[in-house]
Amino acid sequence: MATAGARRVGLSSRLRGSVGGWLFSLPLLVAVVVFVIVPIGLVVYYSFTSYDGLSSPEWIGLDNYRFLFEGDDFRRILLNNAILICGIVLWTALPFLIAIMIFGHPRATQLRALLFIPALLPPIIAGGMFRTLLLESGPLNSTLRSIGLDALALSWLSDDKLVLVSVLLVISWATVGTGVLFYTAGLSAISRSYIEAAVIDGASWRQVVWDIYRPALRPVTRFWVLLLTVATVTALFPWIFALTKGGPGVASTTLDFEVYRTGISSGQIGLGAAVAVIGVAFIVIVLLAQYAAYRVRRAEEWTE
Amino acid sequence: MKRFGPNRGVAVTIMVLLALAIVVPLIWVFRIALKPPEQYISNPASWGGGVTLNNFSEAWTLGHLDDAILNSLTIVPLAALGATVLATLAGFALAKLDFFGKPIVWGAVLVSLMMPLAALALPIFDVALRADFINSRLGLSLIFTALFASWGAVFMYSYFRNLPNELLESAKVDGASLLRAFLTIAVPLALPAIATTFFLNVFIQWGELILSLVILPDTDKQTLTVSVAQFASKFRSTGPLQAAGILIAAAPMLLLFLFAQRWLRAETFSGGVEK
Numbered sequence: 001m002a003t004a005g006a007r008r009v010g011l012s013s014r015l016r017g018s019v020g021g022w023l024f025s026l027p028l029l030v031a032v033v034v035f036v037i038v039p040i041g042l043v044v045y046y047s048f049t050s051y052d053g054l055s056s057p058e059w060i061g062l063d064n065y066r067f068l069f070e071g072d073d074f075r076r077i078l079l080n081n082a083i084l085i086c087g088i089v090l091w092t093a094l095p096f097l098i099a100i101m102i103f104g105h106p107r108a109t110q111l112r113a114l115l116f117i118p119a120l121l122p123p124i125i126a127g128g129m130f131r132t133l134l135l136e137s138g139p140l141n142s143t144l145r146s147i148g149l150d151a152l153a154l155s156w157l158s159d160d161k162l163v164l165v166s167v168l169l170v171i172s173w174a175t176v177g178t179g180v181l182f183y184t185a186g187l188s189a190i191s192r193s194y195i196e197a198a199v200i201d202g203a204s205w206r207q208v209v210w211d212i213y214r215p216a217l218r219p220v221t222r223f224w225v226l227l228l229t230v231a232t233v234t235a236l237f238p239w240i241f242a243l244t245k246g247g248p249g250v251a252s253t254t255l256d257f258e259v260y261r262t263g264i265s266s267g268q269i270g271l272g273a274a275v276a277v278i279g280v281a282f283i284v285i286v287l288l289a290q291y292a293a294y295r296v297r298r299a300e301e302w303t304e
Numbered sequence: 305m306k307r308f309g310p311n312r313g314v315a316v317t318i319m320v321l322l323a324l325a326i327v328v329p330l331i332w333v334f335r336i337a338l339k340p341p342e343q344y345i346s347n348p349a350s351w352g353g354g355v356t357l358n359n360f361s362e363a364w365t366l367g368h369l370d371d372a373i374l375n376s377l378t379i380v381p382l383a384a385l386g387a388t389v390l391a392t393l394a395g396f397a398l399a400k401l402d403f404f405g406k407p408i409v410w411g412a413v414l415v416s417l418m419m420p421l422a423a424l425a426l427p428i429f430d431v432a433l434r435a436d437f438i439n440s441r442l443g444l445s446l447i448f449t450a451l452f453a454s455w456g457a458v459f460m461y462s463y464f465r466n467l468p469n470e471l472l473e474s475a476k477v478d479g480a481s482l483l484r485a486f487l488t489i490a491v492p493l494a495l496p497a498i499a500t501t502f503f504l505n506v507f508i509q510w511g512e513l514i515l516s517l518v519i520l521p522d523t524d525k526q527t528l529t530v531s532v533a534q535f536a537s538k539f540r541s542t543g544p545l546q547a548a549g550i551l552i553a554a555a556p557m558l559l560l561f562l563f564a565q566r567w568l569r570a571e572t573f574s575g576g577v578e579k
Contacts, residue, residue, distance in 0.1 A: 032454065042431070173326075
């Protein structure tokens with residue numbers, strides 16, 4: 001990008017910035033248009049067709065959607081997604097509490113390092129590990145039975161009520177370490193003199209936690225919740241694949257997994273596309289709800 | 305001075321329980337991987353019994369882990385580099401440059417971040433099938449570069465925002481072109497962030513499943529993640545072989561972390577010291 005006109009100012013310099021801005025952003029823009037925007041358009045189109053990937057798609061209007069909403073399975077799938085989103089509460093509260101409890105303890109740094117190890121395992125690996133351990137006839141249940149705790153040897157992954165709880169807990173195992181790191185960073189950023197002044201004034205630890213730590217950690221929570229939401233939306237698939245393959249039945253099938261099962265595994269691309277569209281709508285609703293909650297909170301904070 | 309902090313006993317109990325919760329599953333899987341399969345089947349709970357390294361070599365061969373690791377190594381670092389380059393360029397433009405297309409770029413980035421990969425995998429799969437680039441490793445690299453650039457763009461944007469403009473301004477006054485200023489000033493200063501983006505991209509792309517499943521179904525072209533996902537159908541016994549395979553598959557990312565730690569620390573010290 002040769003330029004002799006560097007000494008020209010005003011319009012040309014703005015233009016150069018403009019051209020530069022476009023040129024720098026173009027690779028990403030093109031990439032997103034080709035691999036995100038166009039595919040979305042295709043998915044929406046396919047959702048109104050009956051299409052098996054081989055012969056041409058056949059327009060059938062809302063039939064795919066009707067089929068989904070009339071079946072019981074799909075209702076359960078939506079419920080599964082909703083429950084897993086609610087898991088975010090658990091995945092936030094746990095690291096929040098842990099970070100506060102261990103903050104300042106001499107062994108805290110080592111524990112935090114240990115807690116972080118699960119985060120280094122790709123979901124397929126961690127999921128595979130726990131599948132091996134939690135199988136009905138597997139090591140955990142066998143151990144519990146051998147010490148007489150038969151009642152605790154539950155069908156962690158094969159009971160259709162319990163399976164989602166197991167998934168939530170396994171994901172907690174993997175994410176708590178990262179959360180603790182974020183919250184600890186937030187705690188470290190609070191000025192020590194501020195805390196010391198409060199303590200000198202007679203504040204108990206509990207009061208400090210409630211009145212100083214809690215508000216100071218709000219931005220961390222917002223960021224962490226956003227991160228978890230995006231992760232739940234994009235990265236749930238490997239967890240389900242590794243832990244349960246959506247089973248038993250559809251008890252742990254998420255919208256993502258259903259797209260894979262209908263659209264890719266059984267080649268019903270039209271139906272799978274309808275599931276995908278609903279999945280996108282689901283995320284948009286969740287993100288809008290979070291944004292609304294954020295705005296409400298912000299308004300409250302100004303008046304607090 | 306009154307003692308400040310939570311109840312010591314409670315804190316210590318929690319810490320011990322947490323440590324156990326993390327360590328026990330890991331050690332358990334390790335123990336299972338070392339167990340001869342017949343012993344495991346007859347008593348999955350026992351920690352005693354034989355020790356064997358056979359499971360590792362069998363998992364290695366049956367799971368075609370050598371091919372799988374090579375495939376992932378071929379696909380991921382390249383795609384991570386691509387995504388990082390796209391992200392750094394766009395992040396810089398969004399943070400430092402004025403151009404009327406900004407809302408469009410932001411829109412593209414945000415849409416890209418909200419899309420579940422499964423929803424994209426479906427049409428991409430269909431197009432790939434018809435355009436015949438199923439089983440193309442380069443194709444998957446390209447797809448990864450495109451899909452994982454956006455989060456990096458947001459990350460680099462926020463980093464560049466905090467970079468003071470004076471250095472870039474003085475470069476402009478000295479007659480440097482935009483590209484020159486970017487390459488000789490902005491990039492070196494942003495090196496820690498760029499490195500972080502790169503390593504995080506490697507980690508995320510390495511563990512990606514649905515697109516890898518869809519684009520590379522062939523056994524000898526599979527990524528490591530897909531290979532692991534298919535252990536259940538490849539191995540006869542659930543426990544020890546799978547455990548061994550999982551442990552082998554876990555090694556690359558652990559090594560990456562150790563390497564990235566050391567590299568990132570060095571960079572943070574040397575970058576941007578003169579200001």
